[in-house]
Amino acid sequence: MAQDLFEAARAAMGRAYAPYSKFPVGAAIRADDGKIYLGANVENLSFPQGWCAEPTAIGNMVMGGGRKIVEIAVIAEKLACCPPCGGCRQKIAEFAGPDTRVYLCDEVGVQKTLTMDELLPFSFQTDVIG
Ligand SMILES: O=c1ccn([C@H]2C[C@H](O)[C@@H](CO)O2)c(=O)[nH]1
Numbered sequence: 635m636a637q638d639l640f641e642a643a644r645a646a647m648g649r650a651y652a653p654y655s656k657f658p659v660g661a662a663i664r665a666d667d668g669k670i671y672l673g674a675n676v677e678n679l680s681f682p683q684g685w686c687a688e689p690t691a692i693g694n695m696v697m698g699g700g701r702k703i704v705e706i707a708v709i710a711e712k713l714a715c716c717p718p719c720g721g722c723r724q725k726i727a728e729f730a731g732p733d734t735r736v737y738l739c740d741e742v743g744v745q746k747t748l749t750m751d752e753l754l755p756f757s758f759q760t761d762v763i764g
């Protein structure tokens with residue numbers, strides 16, 4: 635059910651630390667352990683040191699014991715639909731499969747649903763590392 639994930643992402647957005655961009659973003663991951671993990675963007679006075687909502691949620695997932703993203707919802711206060719940035723797409727892909735669902739939300743609900751393969755086609759993959 636995407637509705638609970640949307641509501642979790644909206645709540646996470648409320649905890650964003652975005653005093654510089656004033657662009658709060660929230661993310662919520664449903665992981666393979668059935669739990670929901672939250673994230674928000676965390677900015678810094680030294681601007682490049684801030685980070686996006688998605689890696690906050692990924693870090694919380696990993697530390698909470700989740701290892702796979704089943705679905706993820708992203709919401710930004712000031713955008714009807716906030717597609718994850720390029721770096722975040724790669725970070726999500728690390729823990730996703732091609733069919734992982736990505737929900738782009740506004741304050742009312744899910745506005746667009748994509749698969750990971752649609753969000754990051756022709757992604758970096760190799761079997762010579764690891
Ligand atoms: O995928 C994205 C793109 C941007 N932001 C944040 C970073 C910054 O704090 C603010 C403006 O770029 O939005 C995210 O959280 N996720």
Ligand SMILES: [Zn+2]
Pocket residue numbers: 686687688718719720721722723
């Ligand atoms: Zn990002």
